[in-house]
Amino acid sequence: RKEVEQDPGPFNVPEGATVAFNCTYSNSASQSFFWYRQDCRKEPKLLMSVYSSGNEDGRFTAQLNRASQYISLLIRDSKLSDSATYLCVVNTQTDSWGKLQFGAGTQVVVTP
Amino acid sequence: DGGITQSPKYLFRKEGQNVTLSCEQNLNHDAMYWYRQDPGQGLRLIYYSQIVNDFQKGDIAEGYSVSREKKESFPLTVTSAQKNPTAFYLCASSTGGKYQETQYFGPGTRLLVL
Numbered sequence: 001r002k003e004v005e006q007d008p009g010p011f012n013v014p015e016g017a018t019v020a021f022n023c024t025y026s027n028s029a030s031q032s033f034f035w036y037r038q039d040c041r042k043e044p045k046l047l048m049s050v051y052s053s054g055n056e057d058g059r060f061t062a063q064l065n066r067a068s069q070y071i072s073l074l075i076r077d078s079k080l081s082d083s084a085t086y087l088c089v090v091n092t093q094t095d096s097w098g099k100l101q102f103g104a105g106t107q108v109v110v111t112p
Numbered sequence: 113d114g115g116i117t118q119s120p121k122y123l124f125r126k127e128g129q130n131v132t133l134s135c136e137q138n139l140n141h142d143a144m145y146w147y148r149q150d151p152g153q154g155l156r157l158i159y160y161s162q163i164v165n166d167f168q169k170g171d172i173a174e175g176y177s178v179s180r181e182k183k184e185s186f187p188l189t190v191t192s193a194q195k196n197p198t199a200f201y202l203c204a205s206s207t208g209g210k211y212q213e214t215q216y217f218g219p220g221t222r223l224l225v226l
Contacts, residue, residue: 004154034214043202043217044155087154100215102147102154 001026006088006103013078013110020074021106023088032091032098033064033071037084038105044087047073078110114139116218118203123223125190125197133188133221135203143208144186145215148172149200158201161186162208190223198225 006023013019025033033050048055050062050071061074075082088103116137125131137144143162147155157170161180175194180186186205190197200222204215 002154008152041200043220045217046214049214099157102156104152104154 002103003027003092003101004088004090004103006106008104009107009109011106011108013075013082013108015078015080015110015112017078018074018076019078019108020072021086021108022070022072023103023106024068024070025088025090025101026069027090027092027101028066028069030090030092032093033062034089034091034100035060035062035071035073036087036089036102038087039084044102047086075108078108080110080112083108083110116203116205116216118201118218118221120221121219123221124226125223126226128192130189130191131223133190133201133203133223135186135188135218136184137186137203137205137216137218138184139205139216140183141205141207141216142183143206144180145204145206146170146176146178146186146188147202147204149202149220155202158188197223199223 003026035047036044037047038044048057050064054063059076063072085105085107087105090101091098119134145160146158156172159178161167164183177189202220203218206215
């Protein structure tokens with residue numbers, strides 16, 4: 001079983017619509033969670049951290065469910081520029097450092 | 113501008129050849145990392161370094177080697193022992209430590225085998 005699993009998609013979303021997708025993680029001791037965005041043939045870039053109480057950054061909302069071991073990302077009022085692959089990232093901390101585990105990504109395609 | 117640079121952007125390797133990928137950062141970060149990305153897979157950790165003159169193997173270190181002689185630089189050598197080197201290689205850096213929050217990535221190097 002992979003440590004971080006995501007639906008690869010693609011999620012085809014009309015412009016202006018809402019899209020949401022989840023990511024599950026296997027290590028119950030994981031403490032930090034992130035969403036990164038990766039454009040085609042580019043490097044990943046941090047989109048937002050995910051906090052226990054849930055958090056929002058403009059049109060993006062992230063939620064954490066520790067009991068079921070998943071995090072979610074919701075994008076409201078989708079823009080064409082939101083088309084990208086969204087990587088779920090989990091920090092699996094050891095005694096001395098935090099190792100990041102990356103999901104394979106969920107592809108989102110926003111259409112006019 | 114502060115950031116991470118990688119070179120070259122594309123690299124072609126012949127059979128039996130060792131090649132070295134460059135990674136430089138001016139963010140004053142202690143920790144640096146090398147990842148490999150293959151289609152349909154998440155990033156996989158090759159090597160990491162938490163401090164100068166020290167580095168550890170990641171999940172897929174076989175066929176790779178690194179050095180960390182300077183804080184700013186963390187070159188990766190893909191040796192001839194790596195039988196399937198075609199991939200997108202990403203270098204990253206962070207402040208390090210147990211709760212390091214964010215890794216910053218370079219633009220990547222695409223390695224292709226001739």
